[in-house]
Every structure is written in structure tokens, then in C-alpha cells.
Amino acid sequence: MFFQITDIIGTIAFAISGALVAMNKRMDPFGVLIIASVTAVGGGTLRDVMVGVNPVVWMKDITYIYVIVGSTIFAVVFRRWISYLRKSLFLFDTIGIGVFTVIGIETGLHANLHPIICIALGTMTACFGGVLRDILCNEIPVIFRKEIYATACILGGATYFLLREHLESQNYLFVIAGLVVILVRILAVKFEISLPNLYKKEDVIEP
Numbered sequence: 001m002f003f004q005i006t007d008i009i010g011t012i013a014f015a016i017s018g019a020l021v022a023m024n025k026r027m028d029p030f031g032v033l034i035i036a037s038v039t040a041v042g043g044g045t046l047r048d049v050m051v052g053v054n055p056v057v058w059m060k061d062i063t064y065i066y067v068i069v070g071s072t073i074f075a076v077v078f079r080r081w082i083s084y085l086r087k088s089l090f091l092f093d094t095i096g097i098g099v100f101t102v103i104g105i106e107t108g109l110h111a112n113l114h115p116i117i118c119i120a121l122g123t124m125t126a127c128f129g130g131v132l133r134d135i136l137c138n139e140i141p142v143i144f145r146k147e148i149y150a151t152a153c154i155l156g157g158a159t160y161f162l163l164r165e166h167l168e169s170q171n172y173l174f175v176i177a178g179l180v181v182i183l184v185r186i187l188a189v190k191f192e193i194s195l196p197n198l199y200k201k202e203d204v205i206e207p
Contacts, residue, residue, distance in 0.1 A: 010099030019075035042129035097126040098181040119157030148188035156181030
């Protein structure tokens with residue numbers, strides 16, 4: 001039950017994130033719904049396909065469709081109120097990657113995968129929806145920029161396995177690992193921490 005509730009929270013966060021990006025691009029209502037949907041279930045779909053879940057989770061439970069549609073309507077109706085939240089897009093996106101990282105890891109463990117593969121699966125679950133969102137909206141995906149994004153997911157995944165032997169409660173482990181992802185991402189943006197650029201200015205070839 002806790003697992004499903006957390007999954008729905010992540011779905012809500014990513015659906016709102018996708019809707020906000022689509023509205024910033026001045027898409028019509030159908031476009032907003034499509035981007036919200038792709039953002040919300042894109043990572044989970046990739047995860048389920050990779051571990052052999054058939055059909056994928058959101059196709060077996062209509063609740064996810066209701067949640068996506070409801071979240072999209074909420075984002076559209078209250079877009080002016082949401083816009084007052086400082087960096088609201090960043091906030092919902094960060095919550096989404098925190099939640100979906102640990103969900104991906106849990107799915108990998110249930111499939112008896114190696115911890116490193118579980119962390120990779122969690123990272124892909126968290127990031128792929130955002131990648132699809134940015135590509136469809138003609139943006140460079142955040143994961144391909146210098147920002148700490150996938151790295152935060154990896155650190156959260158590593159924390160999950162470091163604490164796994166010391167925490168009896170699976171729910172606490174779930175929450176702590178998710179919070180590590182969220183806090184790393186927030187702190188990286190707040191203090192402008194980014195990955196080093198491998199290229200010098202003179203290495204860039206002008207078109």
C-alpha cells in the first residue's frame with residue numbers, strides 16, 4: 001500500500017511538471033495532457049519493459065490515468081497560483097525524481113537484480129520521463145546538461161543500499177533514500193554545484 005501511494009505521489013509530481021512545461025510552450029489542452037502523461041509514466045514504462053512486466057503497471061491500474069488527468073486539470077486551473085511558488089517546475093520535478101528513484105530500485109530488487117543494476121534502473125525510472133518531456137518540448141534534457149540530476153538519483157540509490165542492512169523498516173529506508181535525492185538536487189541548485197565541463201571553449205566547433 002505504501003509503495004502504491006508513493007508511486008501515485010511521484011506520478012502527480014511529474015504530471016504537474018510536464019503540464020507546466022507544456023503550458024510554458026503555449027500548447028493546447030490536448031498537448032498539455034500528452035506531455036503530462038508522457039512525463040508521468042515514461043520512466044515507469046521503460047522500467048517495466050526492461051524487467052519484463054507485461055502489461056506495464058499504469059495499464060493494469062486505471063487509477064494512474066485518473067491521477068494524471070486530475071493533476072493536469074489542477075495544473076491548468078491553478079496555473080496562476082502555482083506560478084507564485086518559487087521555481088514550482090523545479091520543485092515538482094525534484095519530488096518526482098526522488099520518488100521514482102526508489103521505486104525503480106524496489107522493482108529491480110523484486111526482479112532479483114544486482115544492486116548496481118537496481119541503482120541504474122532507479123535512475124532511468126526517475127529521469128526518462130523528464131527526458132521525453134524535454135525532447136517533445138524541443139528542450140535539451142536536464143540530464144544532458146551540467147546540472148546535478150542523474151547524479152542525485154545515483155547518490156540516493158547508493159544511500160538505499162548502504163542503509164538497507166541497518167534499517168528494519170522498509171518505509172523509513174524508502175523515505176530516507178528519496179529525501180537524499182531531493183536534498184542533493186536542491187542543494188546543488190541552491191549553491192550552483194554542477195558537474196565539470198569536459199570541453200574548453202576552443203574545443204567547440206562552430207556550425
